[in-house]
Amino acid sequence: MCQDGTTYTVSYIAQSHRKSMMYWVLKGVMESSIENKKILEDIMNARKVFSKYKPLIIIILLFLLVFSLRAEAANIPGVPSSMKAYYEDANGLPYYSEMDSYYNYRMTQDLLTNGHLGDTVINGTNWDLHSYYPSGRSADYPPLIAYVTAFAYKIANAFADVPLTQVAFWIGAFIASLCVIPAYLLVRRITNDYGGIVAAVLAGLAPSYFAHTFAGFFDTDMFNILLPLLVVWFFIESVRAHNLKNRTVFAVLSALSLLVFAKAWEGWWYLFYMLIGTVVVYLLASQYLFNMKTIKPLGDYPSKLEWFKDQHEIFSIVVFLLVSLVAMLIFLGASGLSSALLQPLGASQLQSAVQNTAYPNVYVSVSELQVPSVSSVVAGVGGVVPFLFGILGVFLMFWQLKPKTKKEEPKNKDKKSRKKRNKRKKEAKPVETEDKNNIKEAMEKERRNYLLYGILFSVWLLILAYAMTKGVRFIEPFTLPIALSAGIFVGLLLGYVKDHIKTNGYQYVAMAIVVALAVYSPIVSAYAVSSAVVPGTDDSMVSSLTWINNNTSNDTIITSWWDYGHLFTAVANRPVTFDGGSQNSLRAYWVGKAMLTSNETLSAGILKMLATSGDQGPLTLENYTKDTGKSAEILNNILGVDKAQAQTLLTTKYGLTAEQAQNVLKYTHPDKAAPQVFVTSSDMVGKALWWSYFGSWNFTSQNGTSYGYSVAQANTTKVGNNTLFVGSNAVVGLVNGNNISAGVMNVNEVQSEVNQTGSSQVLSSIATELQTGNGSLVQEPHKLLVINNGNLTQNQTVSADGTFSIYLFVQNNTYITVAMSRELEDSMFTRMFFLNGYGLTHFTAKHADAGVTVWSVT
Numbered sequence: 001m002c003q004d005g006t007t008y009t010v011s012y013i014a015q016s017h018r019k020s021m022m023y024w025v026l027k028g029v030m031e032s033s034i035e036n037k038k039i040l041e042d043i044m045n046a047r048k049v050f051s052k053y054k055p056l057i058i059i060i061l062l063f064l065l066v067f068s069l070r071a072e073a074a075n076i077p078g079v080p081s082s083m084k085a086y087y088e089d090a091n092g093l094p095y096y097s098e099m100d101s102y103y104n105y106r107m108t109q110d111l112l113t114n115g116h117l118g119d120t121v122i123n124g125t126n127w128d129l130h131s132y133y134p135s136g137r138s139a140d141y142p143p144l145i146a147y148v149t150a151f152a153y154k155i156a157n158a159f160a161d162v163p164l165t166q167v168a169f170w171i172g173a174f175i176a177s178l179c180v181i182p183a184y185l186l187v188r189r190i191t192n193d194y195g196g197i198v199a200a201v202l203a204g205l206a207p208s209y210f211a212h213t214f215a216g217f218f219d220t221d222m223f224n225i226l227l228p229l230l231v232v233w234f235f236i237e238s239v240r241a242h243n244l245k246n247r248t249v250f251a252v253l254s255a256l257s258l259l260v261f262a263k264a265w266e267g268w269w270y271l272f273y274m275l276i277g278t279v280v281v282y283l284l285a286s287q288y289l290f291n292m293k294t295i296k297p298l299g300d301y302p303s304k305l306e307w308f309k310d311q312h313e314i315f316s317i318v319v320f321l322l323v324s325l326v327a328m329l330i331f332l333g334a335s336g337l338s339s340a341l342l343q344p345l346g347a348s349q350l351q352s353a354v355q356n357t358a359y360p361n362v363y364v365s366v367s368e369l370q371v372p373s374v375s376s377v378v379a380g381v382g383g384v385v386p387f388l389f390g391i392l393g394v395f396l397m398f399w400q401l402k403p404k405t406k407k408e409e410p411k412n413k414d415k416k417s418r419k420k421r422n423k424r425k426k427e428a429k430p431v432e433t434e435d436k437n438n439i440k441e442a443m444e445k446e447r448r449n450y451l452l453y454g455i456l457f458s459v460w461l462l463i464l465a466y467a468m469t470k471g472v473r474f475i476e477p478f479t480l481p482i483a484l485s486a487g488i489f490v491g492l493l494l495g496y497v498k499d500h501i502k503t504n505g506y507q508y509v510a511m512a513i514v515v516a517l518a519v520y521s522p523i524v525s526a527y528a529v530s531s532a533v534v535p536g537t538d539d540s541m542v543s544s545l546t547w548i549n550n551n552t553s554n555d556t557i558i559t560s561w562w563d564y565g566h567l568f569t570a571v572a573n574r575p576v577t578f579d580g581g582s583q584n585s586l587r588a589y590w591v592g593k594a595m596l597t598s599n600e601t602l603s604a605g606i607l608k609m610l611a612t613s614g615d616q617g618p619l620t621l622e623n624y625t626k627d628t629g630k631s632a633e634i635l636n637n638i639l640g641v642d643k644a645q646a647q648t649l650l651t652t653k654y655g656l657t658a659e660q661a662q663n664v665l666k667y668t669h670p671d672k673a674a675p676q677v678f679v680t681s682s683d684m685v686g687k688a689l690w691w692s693y694f695g696s697w698n699f700t701s702q703n704g705t706s707y708g709y710s711v712a713q714a715n716t717t718k719v720g721n722n723t724l725f726v727g728s729n730a731v732v733g734l735v736n737g738n739n740i741s742a743g744v745m746n747v748n749e750v751q752s753e754v755n756q757t758g759s760s761q762v763l764s765s766i767a768t769e770l771q772t773g774n775g776s777l778v779q780e781p782h783k784l785l786v787i788n789n790g791n792l793t794q795n796q797t798v799s800a801d802g803t804f805s806i807y808l809f810v811q812n813n814t815y816i817t818v819a820m821s822r823e824l825e826d827s828m829f830t831r832m833f834f835l836n837g838y839g840l841t842h843f844t845a846k847h848a849d850a851g852v853t854v855w856s857v858t
Helices: 004-076 081-087 098-115 144-159 166-178 180-190 194-206 226-240 244-262 266-289 304-310 310-339 352-353 374-381 384-399 415-427 431-469 472-500 504-530 541-553 560-573 588-595 601-613 616-626 626-637 643-653 658-668 688-695 746-757 757-770 828-834
Strands: 118-124 125-128 557-559 676-681 709-717 720-728 731-736 739-745 783-788 793-795 806-813 815-823 843-849 852-858
Touching: 004 166, 004 180, 004 194, 004 504, 081 541, 098 144, 098 560, 098 852, 144 166, 180 194, 180 226, 180 472, 194 472, 194 504, 226 244, 226 431, 226 843, 244 266, 244 310, 266 310, 266 431, 266 757, 304 310, 304 415, 374 384, 374 472, 384 431, 384 472, 384 504, 431 472, 472 504, 541 560, 541 676, 541 852, 557 601, 560 676, 560 843, 588 601, 588 688, 588 828, 601 616, 601 658, 601 676, 601 843, 616 626, 616 658, 626 643, 643 658, 676 828, 709 731, 709 757, 709 793, 720 757, 720 815, 731 746, 731 757, 731 806, 731 815, 739 746, 739 757, 739 783, 746 757, 806 828, 828 852
Parallel strands: 557 676, 783 806
Antiparallel strands: 118 125, 676 852, 709 720, 709 815, 720 731, 731 739, 783 793, 806 815, 843 852
């Protein structure tokens, strides 16, 4: 019993233990299952949340990408660390990258100070007296950039003390980066996320657009992608909308976006005509070419109003036109609207801006008005791949019009699979006729949409392709339809990828490769641009202009070459003779002449006339002579002499009456000259090819001649007991005791000699030629001038037939060589900039900084 009892007890305990273990195991499994289910539910919820907010996440990432690349320019990576402070203001903010930024800054400053653009209002027109003094010029400039910046400035200063310079520095990069939002949403709506991402990156980082919208580039380009994109996006949404209310709202938004664009750029009208043309072509093509029955019969509707409301494209374009025209009429006025709408009649004459006129036309020197090459266009839109994708995108949109055909059943499927499929078909409920009609209607609607897109992008690209034949500046707007079309191309590729790649993972990989191919070049280009940014000015120029502001009277006029005019007015707060907004005038000839001439009194006379009476002297004289060239000849003969001599010349030599002569002389030789300063700077050395071209203008042949400088530091080497120096500008010289001889190497002869005898032997041959003057390796200059440690030690005519001259500056055994065209050797600019005004009596240096000198003109 005891044993049996023990056995029973043990068995019972074992069974109980097994039951207990099973309980806990089952309990653990159940709890684990519940926990896993909860985890799965959390994962599913997270996926739902991500799916819901995925577009927002993508938009944020896209914005951060394009903005961060623009923001990199604020670090001015193109400047060595040790030199960065030289290109920054007192607050550590880099100076703007180009000069138009300073004009926009000053207009914004005027708006905040005066309540309008410019210094004053004359006859109802905003007027800028700082530009093109003394007459000034209209400040009726597209005001959106000033409005937006002033608004941002007030918002920023509601929370902190932020200077206007800083707001202006950043706002272009911010506004320009916003274009990724409508670009992504528009193309995503047409295709998918892949297409939207590509379109956004290409639109935001197109090189021609990026190069004018990074941090520190404060110009109207910031609006040139965003606003046209809004106009097109809202219009497409209007056409697509099923609800009449939504259709109306989007059409109105499109029209209002066009109005805003009109406040940013005078060429807004091209979008206006583009949408009209698109709808007209679409209606004709869809109705008569593709038989889509886009225009419904009027008899199918109870009234014309009901018919009109159901014609999506017609309704949208009519609302767009009415709202656009009414809004433009209110904000631009009847004359402003009519002149804008008539601009296409003169669009074909845009290139005439670079044709010759009586006075030289400065626009020939403006790169934005040159006709671009195909390679420039391809580079401007982001490279070969984005360009090709953009063109192929248009073809792919039209390809979507191809009727969808039912796919054939693969032949390699076994009979058992086909039987199962047929059984499922039999068991499935038959598709109702109504459902079939809905599917057919949806497919037809999709075809109509793609026809609209294809026509829209075709018209868009053709208009801007034609515009590019009138100037490089039209590459920038051309990038927008290319970017959107390229995005649509990539998005539509997804369908083809899915048809040929069945594994989802491989599909993602394939599309990732396509997206990377599309966006790689623009991203790399944007990084290269932002990593090479150097501000457009530096401490030396700003210091000199600050000196003018603090040490000259408010009525002092600044004259220099036009490039820095906007900077002068913004920093020195003084009027200028001409600037980047008024460069295409007769003043280009006269200022160029004042720098090119060797006649100091003529140079001073020209500057005195321009600063005091502007264009009145040349225009008054031409009114009598009826000949621009003759007038210029007369002025060149009288501006360098006093008033009495000029009176005699006008009446005796040129046949003017005493009264006519007096009318001219009151402008050319004013009794009270305006106080003025003339600014020379190192940048004008490189620009000599242009100011000498305009200053040497021949009014008979209608052209000028470009003369230039070439400056380089030379390396020295010993040749016997002498020192030979060689500059990268091909200037060579030999120092023999106190005597220096120099010339320019005949590069072809020298290279041939090197190939035959070696470089060391050639150096000896060059040294021998410099000593003897015999040989073919070195060309002799017309004039050689040497300044040794600040002292003029040599000034001799070497060869009467020489076409160039050499100025050599020696400072503590450092040799700076300057080769120049012979016509520049005694020019006023050479004497002021290179010789520090040596021997001049009418020009006095008042302030000098590194590379910049301010001269008073007496």
